[in-house]
Amino acid sequence: MDAELVLTAAVDADTQEQEDELLALNSIFGSEEFVRDESRSAGEIRVCAELPADFTVVLKEGESLRQYQLSFLPPLLLTFELPEDYPSSSAPSFSLTCSWLTDTQLSALAAQLTDLYLATGGAVVLFSWVQFLKEDTLRFLDIYSVLELPSDEPLYDSPDLNAPLSEAAAPSQAPSTSDWGGADSMEAERTLRTSGNNHPSTVAGVSKHLQYAPSDRSDRGEVSNDGGAAAWSIHSRESPQNGNPASLTPSQTLLSQLLIWNAARTHNAFSATVFDCGVCFVGFLGSDCIQLPECGHVFCKACLTKFCQLQITEGNVKGVTCPEADCSATPAPSQVRCLVGEELFSRYDRLLLQSTLDSMADVVYCPRRFCGLAVIFERSSAAAQCSVCGFAFCVTCRKNFHGTEGCPKKSITKIQEAEADLPQSQEGLMGLWEDYASGSKKRQRLLERRYGRAVMQGTVGECLSEDWISSNSKNCPHCFWKIEKNGGCNMMMCTQCGQRFCWVCLTRLPTSRPGKHFDGSACSQYQ
Known part of the structure; x- marks a missing residue:
């Protein structure tokens, strides 16, 4: 009876310590880092290893060497389940998942986590595990400033480290994008599972893992198996390369995902x-x-x-x-x-674009007024041909190409050159005039040198004025004076000759009762 009471008290103490530890983790880490499984004493933690300054990732491809500086690496996913006699007698069952570590490195990390639990003498250990993975992972694995990616690693299907933590262990979970940086799901994942009760947690989509199954522990929390040696069972199977570009090798895919992750996390860090x-x-x-x-x-x-x-x-x-x-x-x-x-x-x-073209000595403009596009020519030749309209011309006189005997006109004035380059559309002239009118003095001088001062101050404005008048006025049906309608009804009176007329159909209206025209007519007086 006394033994049962002692056992019950020990179980109750373990349960209370587990609950206190999980509550502490929940208060320390955010929802993106820690998710607890409320149905049982289990959960998942994402741990980002701290990188030193000027940390570099390197990929060797034959004789070439690709290297990039990174500030962030994707996190290690620690999935755990707490047995009933944790922490007094058993260590947590856990799995480690990481895209950029090898199976050997994950095995070494898992063994170190187990040693950390044994060193506590039966105390809670999850927070210590997280701190170790965050601060000491690289140093423990002898990775100081350079991470060399293997060039011959097979590509495996993997859990989506970008999905919410509660979904990372769901079976048949499809890759998704999340707030963890917006990168695609990490390929080439490696998962190491270790269990104190030979009941490892399940992580979906993992095609290669190391399962650690130590023997039963004594009351002192020691691991004994064939003289203290841990038994490691390695299982591996290949999976098809789903959704991966055929042009990228597995290592190149992994490198691109590391770069995407680093860019996203760098942006998030900058924003904060x-x-x-x-x-x-x-x-x-x-x-x-x-x-x-x-x-x-x-x-x-x-x-x-x-x-x-x-x-x-x-x-x-x-x-x-x-x-x-x-x-x-x-x-x-x-x-x-x-x-x-x-x-x-x-x-x-x-x-x-215009400024760049103006600064290029081997660029002229097609002299056809309906074209006027930029043409690149050989500076050793006096001929050019527009690639759009096909017009072949002399770059000196802007006339039809007249052979290789030399141009009789050795130079051409700026105004002549400009007249050939003026835009022919209303939109083009409006854009040119707006550029000239609102531009700085330096910009105005540049346009005057190209098109001619007289052209910019006179011709362009006149063209725009004529086009505007033509689009916004009508001729009086009696004296043909141009009239603008700026409001009011459609019954108009010419200020030049006094003739009344209909703005819609330009019909002359009589002096008496001119509004009768709009009664029963297709013309409306007020529309």
Whole structure:
């Protein structure tokens, strides 16, 4: 009877310690790191190993060597189940899953976790395991600053480390994307399972694992099996490569996934960090900032937006650079689009292309007025041919190509060259005039050199005025004076000759009762 009471008290004490430990883990880690199985004393923990500065991942491919610096690696997945006599007599049953460690390395980690439990003398150990995996994994495996990926590893199906923790062990779980960085499910997973009661946890989709089944423990928590040696049973089977590009080897696939994971986690870390804007010197979270990829300088979105909008509006697209003094780095096009919106970005894209073409000595423009597209020519030749309309012309006089004997006109004036290059569409002329009218003085001088000052100040404006008048006015049916309707009803009176007429059909209206025209007519007086 006394033995039963002692056993019951021990079981109750173990149960209470398990509950206290799980509650502590739940309060320490977030839902993305720890998930508890409420139906039993079990759960899952994701542990990200801490990396030293300038940590590099290396992949050897024959004679070539690919290496990348990483700040984050995918986590180790620790799945555990607590037996009834834990922590007094038995260690937790657990499995370790990781995409970038070999089976031998996982075996060494699992053995060390078991040793850590034995060293406690029957105390709770899960938090100590997590701290060890987080702080000492790389050092324990003699990985200091370089992680060499095996170049001949087979590719296996694996559990999705990006899925929620509670779903990672679900059978037939399909790969998914989650807040853990947005990367695809990690391939080439290796899982090591160890159990204190020969009842390992199950992790879905694992095609290769090491199962650790030590013998029964004595009351002192020791492991004994054939003189203290642990028995390791290795099982392996191959699985088809589902959904993997045929052009990538397993190691290349793993490397790409490590890079995707690192990029996603780096973005998350940047978003949660406070930076001082280099323009207004106010602190902002990274989620409200932009970091230029070339130089690494950080600015708040508001300041960088105003800076880019001003430069683009003035036509100074070459000035869309880093606002930092003496820094010529430029933001990425995607960053400019995000900052200024589609309308200004369209102008930026057009002006940037135009500016680039203007600076190229081997680019001329097709002299046909309905075409006017850029043409690349050989500088050793005087001939060019438009790839769109097929027109072959002399690059000196812009006339039909007249052979190789030399052009009688050795030069051509800027106005003549400009007249051939003027846009022929209404939209093109509007864009050119807007660029000239709102551009900086430097931009205006550049356009004047290309199209001619007289053309920019006279011809373009006149063309636009004529087109606008033609589109927004009608002729008086009596004296043919151009009239604009800016409001009111459709009964009009010409200010030149005094004739009343219908704006819709241009019918002359009588002096008496002119509104009778709209009664029972197809013309409406007020629409």
